[in-house]
Amino acid sequence: MDAAILSASSKHPKPVDRTFQYGTAGFRMKANLLDSVVFRVGLVAALRSRKLGGQTIGVMITASHNPPEDNGVKLVDPMGEMLEQTWESYSTELANAPNESLIAVYQKLQEDLKINGETPARVIFGRDTRPSGPKLVTALVDALHATGTEYTDYKLLTTPQLHYLTRCTNTEGTPQSYGEVSEKGYYEKLGEAFVRAMKGKKTVGPVTIDCANGVGGPKLTELLKYLPKASEGGVEIKIINDDVLKAECGADFVKTKQRAPPSSKAGKNERCCSLDGDADRLIYYFSDAEHGFRLLDGDKIATLAASFIGDLAREAGLAQELKIGVVQTAYANGASTKYVEKTLGLPVVCTPTGVKWLHHAATKFDVGVYFEANGHGTVVFSQQALKAFHSKNPESPAQASALSTLRALTDLINQTVGDALSDMLLVETILAHKTWTPREWDLTYVDLPNRLVRVEVADRNMFKTTNAERTLVEPHGVQDQIDALVAKFKDGRSFARASGTEDALRVYAEAATRSEADDLANKVAALCKHEGSLTS
Ligand SMILES: CC(=O)N[C@H]1[C@@H](OP(=O)(O)O)O[C@H](CO)[C@@H](O)[C@@H]1O
Numbered sequence: 400m401d402a403a404i405l406s407a408s409s410k411h412p413k414p415v416d417r418t419f420q421y422g423t424a425g426f427r428m429k430a431n432l433l434d435s436v437v438f439r440v441g442l443v444a445a446l447r448s449r450k451l452g453g454q455t456i457g458v459m460i461t462a463s464h465n466p467p468e469d470n471g472v473k474l475v476d477p478m479g480e481m482l483e484q485t486w487e488s489y490s491t492e493l494a495n496a497p498n499e500s501l502i503a504v505y506q507k508l509q510e511d512l513k514i515n516g517e518t519p520a521r522v523i524f525g526r527d528t529r530p531s532g533p534k535l536v537t538a539l540v541d542a543l544h545a546t547g548t549e550y551t552d553y554k555l556l557t558t559p560q561l562h563y564l565t566r567c568t569n570t571e572g573t574p575q576s577y578g579e580v581s582e583k584g585y586y587e588k589l590g591e592a593f594v595r596a597m598k599g600k601k602t603v604g605p606v607t608i609d610c611a612n613g614v615g616g617p618k619l620t621e622l623l624k625y626l627p628k629a630s631e632g633g634v635e636i637k638i639i640n641d642d643v644l645k646a647e648c649g650a651d652f653v654k655t656k657q658r659a660p661p662s663s664k665a666g667k668n669e670r671c672c673s674l675d676g677d678a679d680r681l682i683y684y685f686s687d688a689e690h691g692f693r694l695l696d697g698d699k700i701a702t703l704a705a706s707f708i709g710d711l712a713r714e715a716g717l718a719q720e721l722k723i724g725v726v727q728t729a730y731a732n733g734a735s736t737k738y739v740e741k742t743l744g745l746p747v748v749c750t751p752t753g754v755k756w757l758h759h760a761a762t763k764f765d766v767g768v769y770f771e772a773n774g775h776g777t778v779v780f781s782q783q784a785l786k787a788f789h790s791k792n793p794e795s796p797a798q799a800s801a802l803s804t805l806r807a808l809t810d811l812i813n814q815t816v817g818d819a820l821s822d823m824l825l826v827e828t829i830l831a832h833k834t835w836t837p838r839e840w841d842l843t844y845v846d847l848p849n850r851l852v853r854v855e856v857a858d859r860n861m862f863k864t865t866n867a868e869r870t871l872v873e874p875h876g877v878q879d880q881i882d883a884l885v886a887k888f889k890d891g892r893s894f895a896r897a898s899g900t901e902d903a904l905r906v907y908a909e910a911a912t913r914s915e916a917d918d919l920a921n922k923v924a925a926l927c928k929h930e931g932s933l934t935s
């Protein structure tokens with residue numbers, strides 16, 4: 400096998416002058432630099448699968464919302480979760496091994512991790528619509544052949560579909576079966592659950608969905624075939640931006656520019672939402688006659704879901720029995736945190752940035768609702784919650800109805816990872832049940848004005864945080880200065896942290912008014928810029 404790996408690796412040499420890092424979003428960069436990285440990720444996938452006794456590992460080739468010339472690759476663990484933390488560093492190690500010592504590093508990992516090379520290895524993979532995808536697949540397949548790994552190429556997929564398929568593959572034929580192991584199985588599961596969750600309710604008007612010219616476009620078109628027509632209890636869906644990847648659309652554009660994609664033809668008060676390039680992120684928005692553009696971000700989706708599921712749990716008589724909670728990051732708007740704690744009466748947990756942290760914290764609840772403000776998120780249900788929804792004997796028709804809606808939601812929601820298509824159907828279901836337009840949803844609480852600033856410093860790793868990234872411990876003394884600035888602003892809150900995906904710091908600030916939020920963000924940014932130049 401080692402000879403096969405050596406020979407295959409010579410076709411995918413590592414550029415000598417590059418260092419790679421498996422970060423929050425796997426490896427991501429210009430596609431022309433990725434060939435050796437994808438090959439080596441194939442080796443990691445084989446090792447990981449063997450280490451787990453032949454369970455299937457997922458590999459996704461995507462760069463999400465990055466420009467079309469970028470690409471990326473990430474690994475998915477058997478239950479559809481993100482790759483376990485310690486394996487991120489093994490991936491980094493293998494990706495950076497000099498060409499001549501690749502086999503030695505591979506063998507050492509195999510030995511150190513006590514992996515039996517005879518154990519079968521299994522991998523499934525998919526990719527987004529980027530033109531560089533097929534060539535990178537060749538590099539991956541070369542590694543899978545060289546390591547004697549069985550594989551299935553699912554071709555074009557959204558990232559959450561790959562997570563779904565990974566879990567289905569590993570649970571097939573068990574009592575925990577997550578669904579049929581096919582792309583069609585995914586659509587059928589969502590379509591069928593949507594009908595059950597909607598209970599014949601109607602949404603108010605159409606929804607315009609911006610597919611970011613990513614893989615979500617063709618996949619949403621496919622999903623529509625499995626949804627009831629608008630006239631038969633479905634939702635009227637208008638798809639835009641389902642062509643080739645380009646700028647001026649998608650969740651990231653809408654969130655950072657605070658405006659709708661120019662291609663949107665939606666009227667006043669009409670619901671709109673945007674996916675990102677690989678459809679694992681969703682945000683809603685609309686144009687209000689009085690206030691203009693209104694963003695309904697990940698925080699608003701989380702609060703909507705938590706309030707709906709909390710009500711259903713109460714109606715089902717399960718509120719005492721089940722622990723429901725919301726997980727956010729420091730970027731969640733302070734008004735949303737207050738709304739969850741004070742109005743919904745639910746606990747909030749704050750974790751570091753990155754879906755894997757939120758997901759992990761959410762699994763500590765029976766119903767864990769987690770979202771990043773930028774729209775990555777989902778809801779996870781514990782085994783106890785699933786059991787309660789299925790086994791509780793309803794004492795009234797209202798209880799029976801709440802229980803059946805809860806059961807439908809557990810199938811409608813992709814519990815492996817945030818899924819823009821599934822989250823969109825969840826939001827549509829909730830708005831239909833509440834007979835809400837986006838305006839009523841928007842009015843649930845008022846976001847505090849906020850500002851996010853990117854600050855370039857010589858070495859971002861000098862900035863170290865604690866307290867879920869809300870407090871700087873290094874450089875020493877900077878946090879005290881931030882605290883002193885924050886104290887001068889009504890409803891002020893600010894923090895600085897090193898980005899996990901870009902070579903920069905991010906400074907976030909919120910305050911009672913727009914100009915104060917801007918002022919606070921600029922002051923903290925200037926302070927960090929100054930400190931960054933001192934510590935270099
Ligand atoms: C403030 C912000 O939006 N940060 C993003 C961004 O992380 P940074 O570590 O901030 O670069 O990319 C992550 C991966 O996509 C995403 O999970 C996260 O929410």
Ligand SMILES: [Mg+2]
Binds near residue numbers: 677
């Ligand atoms: Mg994405």
